[in-house]
Amino acid sequence: MSSGEPGPGAPQGDPADLRLWDVRKTFPGGAVAVESVDLRFPAGELTALLGPSGCGKTTLLRMIAGLESPSFGRIELGGEDITDLPAHKRRFGMVFQNFALFPHLTVAENVAYSLAIEGVAKPKRRARAEELLDLVQLPGYGARRIGELSGGQRQRVAIARALAQEPSVFLLDEPMSALDAKLREEMQVELRLLQQRLGITTVVVTHDQREAMTMADRIVVMSNGRAEQVGPPQEVYQRPANRFVAGFIGKANFLSGTADRGEVLLATGARLSVAPAANFRDGAPVQVACRPEWTFLASEPGANTLAGRVAFVRDIGQVREIHVETPAGPQVCELPFSSPARPRLGDAVHLFLPPELIRVFPAQDRAEAA
Amino acid sequence: MTAARPQASGGRRPGFGAVQALLGLVLAALCVAPFAIVLVVSFGQVVEGASWRWALSLENYLRFFVGLEWPASTSFLYLQKLWWTLVYAGLAAVIAVAFAFPFTWLTTRQSRRIQTVWLVFLLSSLSLSEVFVVMGWDVLLSNRSGLPMVFRETGLTDWLQSVGWFDTLRDWGMATPRNVRFKTSVFATVLTMSYLVFPYAVILLYPALSRLDPAMLEAARTMGARPFTVIRTVVLPAARLPLTGAALLLFVYLLGAYVVVSVFADPARQTLTITIYESVRGATLNAPFGAAQAVILLLTAGGFLLASLRLSRLAEAKA
Numbered sequence: 001m002s003s004g005e006p007g008p009g010a011p012q013g014d015p016a017d018l019r020l021w022d023v024r025k026t027f028p029g030g031a032v033a034v035e036s037v038d039l040r041f042p043a044g045e046l047t048a049l050l051g052p053s054g055c056g057k058t059t060l061l062r063m064i065a066g067l068e069s070p071s072f073g074r075i076e077l078g079g080e081d082i083t084d085l086p087a088h089k090r091r092f093g094m095v096f097q098n099f100a101l102f103p104h105l106t107v108a109e110n111v112a113y114s115l116a117i118e119g120v121a122k123p124k125r126r127a128r129a130e131e132l133l134d135l136v137q138l139p140g141y142g143a144r145r146i147g148e149l150s151g152g153q154r155q156r157v158a159i160a161r162a163l164a165q166e167p168s169v170f171l172l173d174e175p176m177s178a179l180d181a182k183l184r185e186e187m188q189v190e191l192r193l194l195q196q197r198l199g200i201t202t203v204v205v206t207h208d209q210r211e212a213m214t215m216a217d218r219i220v221v222m223s224n225g226r227a228e229q230v231g232p233p234q235e236v237y238q239r240p241a242n243r244f245v246a247g248f249i250g251k252a253n254f255l256s257g258t259a260d261r262g263e264v265l266l267a268t269g270a271r272l273s274v275a276p277a278a279n280f281r282d283g284a285p286v287q288v289a290c291r292p293e294w295t296f297l298a299s300e301p302g303a304n305t306l307a308g309r310v311a312f313v314r315d316i317g318q319v320r321e322i323h324v325e326t327p328a329g330p331q332v333c334e335l336p337f338s339s340p341a342r343p344r345l346g347d348a349v350h351l352f353l354p355p356e357l358i359r360v361f362p363a364q365d366r367a368e369a370a
Numbered sequence: 371m372t373a374a375r376p377q378a379s380g381g382r383r384p385g386f387g388a389v390q391a392l393l394g395l396v397l398a399a400l401c402v403a404p405f406a407i408v409l410v411v412s413f414g415q416v417v418e419g420a421s422w423r424w425a426l427s428l429e430n431y432l433r434f435f436v437g438l439e440w441p442a443s444t445s446f447l448y449l450q451k452l453w454w455t456l457v458y459a460g461l462a463a464v465i466a467v468a469f470a471f472p473f474t475w476l477t478t479r480q481s482r483r484i485q486t487v488w489l490v491f492l493l494s495s496l497s498l499s500e501v502f503v504v505m506g507w508d509v510l511l512s513n514r515s516g517l518p519m520v521f522r523e524t525g526l527t528d529w530l531q532s533v534g535w536f537d538t539l540r541d542w543g544m545a546t547p548r549n550v551r552f553k554t555s556v557f558a559t560v561l562t563m564s565y566l567v568f569p570y571a572v573i574l575l576y577p578a579l580s581r582l583d584p585a586m587l588e589a590a591r592t593m594g595a596r597p598f599t600v601i602r603t604v605v606l607p608a609a610r611l612p613l614t615g616a617a618l619l620l621f622v623y624l625l626g627a628y629v630v631v632s633v634f635a636d637p638a639r640q641t642l643t644i645t646i647y648e649s650v651r652g653a654t655l656n657a658p659f660g661a662a663q664a665v666i667l668l669l670t671a672g673g674f675l676l677a678s679l680r681l682s683r684l685a686e687a688k689a
Contacts, residue, residue, distance in 0.1 A: 102607075114593035117590075161593070162593075
């Protein structure tokens with residue numbers, strides 16, 4: 001169904017971009033998977049759809065691929081409405097979570113499948129398959145069976161296969177989830193380099209924030225079928241739009257309080273200055289978020305400090321994590337391993353929350369309310 | 371401290387092995403004994419008056435391949451019966467699988483609930499005996515009250531005559547000078563046999579087709595394959611083994627079809643099952659010759675199974 005004409009507040013950008021206008025998806029039975037999503041996927045960029053399981057990111061990707069029809073809204077590529085265009089006519093390259101390689105074909109036949117469908121002559125297909133296998137660093141693997149490949153090799157074949165038809169948009173649905181941790185990290189870098197080399201508009205679905213941060217030019221954080229925040233990885237990390245994003249991307253300490261003359265008055269009576277001043281009406285319930293690496297140990301009590309007692313300490317590679325029980329609730333502080341401060345279990349400490357690094361949100365945001 | 375040694379039989383009690391072996395022996399005896407008796411009888415000699423005696427004679431086998439009067443004259447009557455046995459079973463098995471494949475494929479695309487309804491329906495249709503099915507088709511295809519009447523009353527017969535196809539049907543033995551005729555014919559025999567095994571074909575194909583990874587089909591679609599191309603290039607190759615297996619199983623099952631052939635096949639084109647029955651219990655009363663035919667039928671089926679196994683292994687090795 002095509003509707004959702006671009007409105008006045010519609011996102012602007014390159015005419016070659018992939019755009020979603022008010023895209024919604026409700027499954028038979030009434031389950032709402034995607035709720036009114038307006039997004040722009042800039043041409044040549046890699047965008048990550050990031051969110052927890054069931055947030056609608058895969059459904060959104062499948063609608064882009066043409067494997068699901070939106071219940072409402074419009075999908076455009078380069079200004080052309082492709083909402084009702086079937087998947088086989090869109091021909092977006094797609095890598096599936098389980099790679100979905102054809103076990104009855106060899107590696108080269110898998111890679112050249114789209115070319116065979118197009119009716120490209122066999123020698124040309126073979127040459128293109130070899131070229132793509134070189135690109136994904138699998139030269140000489142063309143004659144092998146899929147069953148003979150490792151997980152990482154299968155992923156490369158799936159990527160090569162999706163790129164064979166020179167797609168205008170490259171879609172990847174949790175492409176790293178079947179790989180072990182080490183290989184996943186390697187492939188994230190490789191995939192990003194490949195995408196940059198080819199300059200292809202790419203959309204990656206992932207629930208792994210580290211993966212999204214590593215690969216993406218822009219991240220779309222999704223929750224309950226909505227896009228909660230869209231922006232470059234650092235912006236999303238440094239300036240989360242709401243409590244859900246602050247909690248989902250990286251770690252955060254949360255404190256409850258009320259807004260009071262641009263500051264936050266905690267339930268314990270302590271006041272926290274915020275810079276710039278929190279823009280809430282006085283008395284409005286708010287949540288304060290501060291990341292563990294932005295929470296410091298203070299030598300003595302003062303402004304924006306919380307008194308507490310060390311409840312747990314652990315060393316995680318480069319950082320030492322200090323868990324502190326405060327009257328306002330448990331807080332975590334991360335210190336560089338080289339830091340001279342070495343608090344021990346039971347020590348009384350003071351935590352300093354820098355005003356410029358504190359984020360304040362309404363007590364209950366949309367994602368939580370849902 | 372010495373660690374306890376794990377039991378070789380994966381933790382089973384020792385008595386289990388003995389019980390399993392005993393059950394195996396009983397099953398083997400039950401399978402082998404009837405076949406051994408038939409094999410022995412096939413080398414026996416008929417005694418006038420409906421009996422036979424032990425012997426080690428190849429007379430029955432010779433009669434099957436070259437006739438009773440050999441070497442004075444040669445008859446291939448029973449080889450022809452074997453040929454028709456293979457033709458009916460082969461055609462019906464292939465047709466049943468050919469129809470079952472799209473049906474099963476479309477069923478697996480439905481919701482779980484609709485799939486269950488279809489499977490229950492098919493399973494319940496299996497409870498119909500061969501006799502019941504044949505009776506139904508006998509009425510349906512009978513010249514006086516079945517489809518031929520429908521052809522005549524609806525003007526289809528006239529239309530066939532007007533377009534010239536009626537003569538073709540007559541050449542095939544499927545029409546009298548006045549109307550179409552389905553009984554007795556190869557068509558009616560194969561049609562009823564296919565109908566008989568269609569539910570089996572669906573049930574044999576269903577597990578493989580329902581387990582097919584939907585992502586593979588979607589991957590093909592994103593690479594430009596239209597729905598029919600997806601079936602041709604992904605589903606059919608992936609289901610090649612189950613399709614071959616189902617066709618083979620049904621073929622071997624249909625080699626023993628009796629009632630269908632006795633009702634629908636032209637007497638000159640009947641199968642070994644008919645002549646075996648006639649030899650053992652029917653008019654001719656020649657148990658050794660009946661046994662020889664049964665052994666040949668069994669060996670033929672075995673030969674086909676072995677050949678298919680070899681072919682599928684070759685195909686796998688090639689793949």
